[in-house]
Amino acid sequence: xxxxxxxxxxxxxxxxxxxxxxxxxxxxxxxxxxxxxxxxxxxxxxxxxxxxxxxxxxxxxxxxxxxxxxxxxxxxxxxxxxxxxxxxxxxxxxxxxxxxxxxxxxxxxxxxxxxxxxxxxxxxxxxxxxxxxxxxxxxxxxxxxxxxxxxxxxxxxxxxxxxxxxxxxxxxxxxxxxxxxxxxxxxxxxxxxxxxxxxxxxxxxxxxxxxxxxxxxxxxxxxxxxxxxxxxxxxxxxxxxxxxxxxxxxxxxxxxxxxxxxxxxxxxxxxxxxxxxxxxxxxxxxxxxxxxxxx
Amino acid sequence: xxxxxxxxxxxxxxxxxxxxxxxxxxxxxxxxxxxxxxxxxxxxxxxxxxxxxxxxxxxxxxxxxxxxxxxxxxxxxxxxxxxxxxxxxxxxxxxxxxxxxxxxxxxxxxxxxxxxxxxxxxxxxxxxxxxxxxxxxxxxxxxxxxxxxxxxxxxxxxxxxxxxxxxxxxxxxxxxxxxxxxxxxxxxxxxxxxxxxxxxxxxxxxxxxxxxxxxxxxxxxxxxxxxxxxxxxxxxxxxxxxxxxxxxxxxxxxxxxxxxxxxxxxxxxxxxxxxxxxxxxxxxxxxxxxxxxxxxxxxxxxxxxxxxxxxxxxxxx
Numbered sequence: 167x168x169x170x171x172x173x174x175x176x177x178x179x180x181x182x183x184x185x186x187x188x189x190x191x192x193x194x195x196x197x198x199x200x201x202x203x204x205x206x207x208x209x210x211x212x213x214x215x216x217x218x219x220x221x222x223x224x225x226x227x228x229x230x231x232x233x234x235x236x237x238x239x240x241x242x243x244x245x246x247x248x249x250x251x252x253x254x255x256x257x258x259x260x261x262x263x264x265x266x267x268x269x270x271x272x273x274x275x276x277x278x279x280x281x282x283x284x285x286x287x288x289x290x291x292x293x294x295x296x297x298x299x300x301x302x303x304x305x306x307x308x309x310x311x312x313x314x315x316x317x318x319x320x321x322x323x324x325x326x327x328x329x330x331x332x333x334x335x336x337x338x339x340x341x342x343x344x345x346x347x348x349x350x351x352x353x354x355x356x357x358x359x360x361x362x363x364x365x366x367x368x369x370x371x372x373x374x375x376x377x378x379x380x381x382x383x384x385x386x387x388x389x390x391x392x393x394x395x396x397x398x399x400x401x402x403x404x405x406x407x408x409x410x411x412x413x414x415x416x417x418x419x420x421x422x423x424x425x426x427x428x429x430x431x432x433x434x435x436x437x438x439x440x441x442x443x444x445x446x447x448x449x450x451x452x453x454x455x456x457x458x459x460x461x
Numbered sequence: 462x463x464x465x466x467x468x469x470x471x472x473x474x475x476x477x478x479x480x481x482x483x484x485x486x487x488x489x490x491x492x493x494x495x496x497x498x499x500x501x502x503x504x505x506x507x508x509x510x511x512x513x514x515x516x517x518x519x520x521x522x523x524x525x526x527x528x529x530x531x532x533x534x535x536x537x538x539x540x541x542x543x544x545x546x547x548x549x550x551x552x553x554x555x556x557x558x559x560x561x562x563x564x565x566x567x568x569x570x571x572x573x574x575x576x577x578x579x580x581x582x583x584x585x586x587x588x589x590x591x592x593x594x595x596x597x598x599x600x601x602x603x604x605x606x607x608x609x610x611x612x613x614x615x616x617x618x619x620x621x622x623x624x625x626x627x628x629x630x631x632x633x634x635x636x637x638x639x640x641x642x643x644x645x646x647x648x649x650x651x652x653x654x655x656x657x658x659x660x661x662x663x664x665x666x667x668x669x670x671x672x673x674x675x676x677x678x679x680x681x682x683x684x685x686x687x688x689x690x691x692x693x694x695x696x697x698x699x700x701x702x703x704x705x706x707x708x709x710x711x712x713x714x715x716x717x718x719x720x721x722x723x724x725x726x727x728x729x730x731x732x733x734x735x736x737x738x739x740x741x742x743x744x745x746x747x748x749x750x751x752x753x754x755x756x757x758x759x760x761x762x763x764x765x766x767x768x769x770x771x772x773x774x775x776x777x778x
Binding site for chain 1: 475476479480482483484487488490491492598599601602603604605606607608610611613614618619712713715716717719720723724734735737738739741743746747750753754757758761
């Protein structure tokens with residue numbers, strides 16, 4: 167969340183040459199930490215996609231006698247959960263729903279928030295004022311509270327969880343989109359395009375989008391880490407994903423009662439959430455500095 | 462200054478109205494008839510209609526909102542479905558406990574984060590800077606509810622040094638600042654302090670590095686001022702922003718404490734929210750969120766005014 171509006175606005179004014187993306191890529195590759203984070207994140211995504219081939223057992227198949235087997239039990243390399251299901255398999259399968267719940271809201275909010283922010287920034291005037299004041303209201307809630315309020319009212323469920331997280335991320339993305347667009351709109355070439363008689367839609371499509379989507383996207387990637395923590399947090403509270411699905415936040419919730427019996431087993435799903443969140447965070451940091459020509 | 466404060470307060474009024482509208486809407490976006498959560502499933506049609514009239518559900522939404530807002534302004538947020546007690550009483554009993562936890566966590570987080578950030582910004586690109594940066598990245602990326610569980614595992618389950626849950630003898634009502642109670646505060650407060658610590662460290666590091674690059678610092682050095690003297694100037698310049706960040710973080714913690722309070726069964730507003738969600742006690746959910754959001758809005762206002770008082774340059778427009 168360290169990306170300030172100013173620094174993002176600055177990105178928008180960067181001159182672009184033909185080799186822009188190539189130079190971004192070169193700079194990114196030089197950043198060892200970001201590359202490592204990127205590899206970990208890619209690994210997690212691959213793990214989610216290929217879960218059925220990687221996981222040694224069925225994540226829903228329990229065994230009463232194997233309940234809460236410790237880490238290192240034969241046939242259960244990471245132990246078994248409170249219903250005797252293989253932990254390793256559940257952690258691998260858990261990547262599917264956990265990543266889905268963490269990434270999708272940011273993606274939807276990126277589309278809706280950008281549209282709102284770019285429209286408000288380009289049109290300016292009272293449209294801008296009204297839009298931004300309405301967003302200020304949602305901004306007036308701490309993000310955790312708003313997510314919990316909406317999903318608390320809607321009740322548990324994957325769709326309700328996605329919906330509430332999307333609502334949480336639209337205002338910050340729209341704000342960044344608005345400020346970037348406002349700064350681009352003041353540039354001379356937009357004036358020139360206007361003077362040459364280009365329509366608004368054409369100006370936005372040909373001249374504004376290319377300059378603002380990059381910075382907004384970088385900001386959105388920095389939200390994935392927050393979204394992962396929040397999404398798993400909702401399931402941890404009994405909102406969001408419901409049993410018997412494998413999802414890291416939910417697994418943390420159901421294993422919490424086993425904390426005195428198998429403490430370290432109970433902590434395992436959190437390691438996955440932490441790993442995902444920190445790798446996306448560092449990846450986003452690397453992306454931001456790679457796209458910032460100033461450095 | 463006075464006109465600035467006035468303008469800022471006037472700006473806050475529509476925000477507060479909007480916030481209460483969102484809270485009002487919460488009950489109405491929840492699936493099913495709002496009465497279902499209040500009445501037993503076998504209630505007669507007559508009773509249903511009676512209750513509809515009492516709660517005003519038979520009127521239009523704007524009418525309902527104004528009625529609800531009017532009652533809320535008089536301090537009536539309805540009754541909890543689970544306990545039957547007024548929501549206001551429940552919330553204000555819990556707010557005190559949340560404040561104890563959030564303020565302690567903010568103080569710890571701000572002190573440590575400020576220290577890390579300051580050292581990192583002052584000795585930029587040294588190993589100490591890299592360490593502080595790493596700590597702050599971990600601080601913002603760690604799922605704090607999991608960190609709470611790990612703390613319980615280490616200090617309560619394995620070492621048996623500190624109690625795992627609750628707020629000590631007397632439960633939620635009688636908090637005393639003695640060891641018997643404070644030992645219950647240590648784990649949740651430290652867990653919670655990690656959230657502002659990372660953010661404060663990042664902000665202070667950037668601030669200090671930025672200030673040190675400004676011309677007046679070279680001017681002070683050229684004048685022959687020693688490092689300690691320069692330091693005082695840096696602190697003076699960084700303080701308003703750092704304090705503003707601290708104020709906002711306190712607000713986030715008040716509203717975002719639900720997960721940590723759930724892990725530690727700390728009897729605050731977050732724990733109350735958790736119960737409201739679990740029992741689908743919508744009036745309690747709505748009331749708690751309204752109070753917490755209002756706290757946040759007012760805190761934002763205070764931070765803005767305080768920051769401007771400390772740094773008059775911000776008074777613009």
